[in-house]
Amino acid sequence: xKRILLxxxxxxxxVAMAEGQSRRDLEDQRKKTLEEIGYVDNLLKxxxxxxxxxxxxxxxxxxxxxLRELILQGLQEEIALLNDRIELNTLAINMMxxxxxxxxxxxxxxxxxxxRSSKGNSEIGYVLSAxxxxxxxxxxxxxxxxxxxxxxxSEIIQELKSEIEVSKQKMEEDMTIISQLKSxxxxxxxLLQDEQGNxxxxxxxxxxxxxxxxxxLEDKKRIARRIESELEKLLExxxxxxxxxxxxxxxxxxxxxxxxxxxxxxxPVEKGLxxxxxxxxxxxxxxxxxxxxxxxxITSSGKTPVRSIxxxxxxxxxxxxxxxxxxxxxxxxxxxxxxxxxxxxxxxxDKVETGKIIGEVFNDKEKGNExxxxxxxxxxxxxxxxxxxxxxxx
Numbered sequence: 001x002k003r004i005l006l007x008x009x010x011x012x013x014x015v016a017m018a019e020g021q022s023r024r025d026l027e028d029q030r031k032k033t034l035e036e037i038g039y040v041d042n043l044l045k046x047x048x049x050x051x052x053x054x055x056x057x058x059x060x061x062x063x064x065x066x067l068r069e070l071i072l073q074g075l076q077e078e079i080a081l082l083n084d085r086i087e088l089n090t091l092a093i094n095m096m097x098x099x100x101x102x103x104x105x106x107x108x109x110x111x112x113x114x115x116r117s118s119k120g121n122s123e124i125g126y127v128l129s130a131x132x133x134x135x136x137x138x139x140x141x142x143x144x145x146x147x148x149x150x151x152x153x154s155e156i157i158q159e160l161k162s163e164i165e166v167s168k169q170k171m172e173e174d175m176t177i178i179s180q181l182k183s184x185x186x187x188x189x190x191l192l193q194d195e196q197g198n199x200x201x202x203x204x205x206x207x208x209x210x211x212x213x214x215x216x217l218e219d220k221k222r223i224a225r226r227i228e229s230e231l232e233k234l235l236e237x238x239x240x241x242x243x244x245x246x247x248x249x250x251x252x253x254x255x256x257x258x259x260x261x262x263x264x265x266x267x268p269v270e271k272g273l274x275x276x277x278x279x280x281x282x283x284x285x286x287x288x289x290x291x292x293x294x295x296x297x298i299t300s301s302g303k304t305p306v307r308s309i310x311x312x313x314x315x316x317x318x319x320x321x322x323x324x325x326x327x328x329x330x331x332x333x334x335x336x337x338x339x340x341x342x343x344x345x346x347x348x349x350d351k352v353e354t355g356k357i358i359g360e361v362f363n364d365k366e367k368g369n370e371x372x373x374x375x376x377x378x379x380x381x382x383x384x385x386x387x388x389x390x391x392x393x394x
Contacts, residue, residue, distance in 0.1 A: 022081055029070075030071055033067050033070050036067055037064060037067050039273065040067065043273060043301055055206065055216065056275055056299060056370065056372065058285070061202065063273055065192065068191060072185060072189065075184055075185045079182065082178050083178070089174075219322055220291075223320055223323050223339070223374075224294055227320070231381075234316050257310075257311075258332060261310065262389050263390075263392075265310055265389050265391065267298070267309070268336075268338060272300040272304070274298055276296055276297035278293050278294070278386060294383040297373065297374055298373045302371065303360060303371075304373070306359050307354075307355050308356045310329075310354050311352065311353050312352055313349065315335065317347065323340050325342065326339040333380055334377065335378045335379075335380075337376035338358065338375060340361060340362050340374050341358070341361060345357060346359070
């Protein structure tokens with residue numbers, strides 16, 4: 001009896017652990033990923049209206065492919081979890097059926113033995129044939145124990161039969177879910193293949209525009225140099241101020257708080273897609289060409305307000321040819337830079353709080369209302385990866 005219960009608790013505990021939180025996490029992740037794919041589709045629909053392939057469109061499709069692969073991976077992991085649970089359930093059923101067979105045989109033997117003995121001597125006769133009262137009382141207790149034992153054996157048999165039926169039902173449900181997940185997996189594979197084909201078409205089309213892409217790359221480098229130059233001037237001004245007086249306690253506290261919130265800072269826009277990442281990357285079209293990005297680009301669509309990601313002071317506002325307005329906000333020894341803005345709502349020296357709207361991203365009507373924000377985070381002269389500082393999802 002103890003062996004049966006122990007094994008049952010162990011096996012079903014393992015099954016519950018394998019099935020519970022992990023599957024819910026995978027389902028939640030799949031739901032969020034599908035929502036992001038929906039947002040990406042809307043961005044692509046906007047750009048498709050212009051019937052002009054662009055580098056940013058290629059990056060958006062690239063992100064969509066990554067999301068599609070995440071869904072496929074999640075489906076495969078969920079199928080693997082369910083297969084593990086089916087294996088555990090199969091093991092549990094085999095063990096329970098083996099124990100059930102042993103219990104039935106023992107129960108049959110006990111009932112048969114009792115029947116044979118009762119034919120020659122009834123239970124009442126067995127008690128009354130005792131030599132004295134004490135022996136008769138002991139015989140009565142013995143018979144009561146045998147009756148309780150048989151009843152318990154019968155109940156255990158029924159419980160095991162019930163557990164076996166429940167386990168078999170769970171297995172059938174899991175197999176149905178696996179069938180549905182495999183169907184979804186095939187659908188996602190088909191969509192992935194179709195999207196990969198679209199990506200190749202755009203790459204082929206853009207490959208014929210090498211000069212244009214080279215010009216865009218040079219413009220990007222020029223803009224990066226200009227922003228770095230403005231930051232350098234600002235840091236030089238800050239250095240001169242620091243020579244006269246140390247950083248105030250308030251400024252030090254802001255810088256410390258900024259660092260403490262690394263990875264939890266809000267996005268500078270309410271909704272968007274990161275289409276260009278920090279650091280060195282291969283150019284998506286030009287062969288043997290690498291990009292070294294000191295910022296990230298967040299692509300949105302339509303009217304897109306820009307918000308300060310933390311408390312700070314507006315340190316500089318300047319314009320860049322081809323990139324509209326840029327704002328630098330100081331957070332102690334850290335700086336955030338927001339570029340490609342219009343309708344600026346702050347001025348130099350303004351104190352801003354987290355979430356304060358400072359302007360709007362330029363809305364490019366010629367590219368399907370595309371709104372691309374260039375966003376930087378620096379610690380004095382060191383450029384930092386903004387994706388490590390903002391929250392994972394906006």
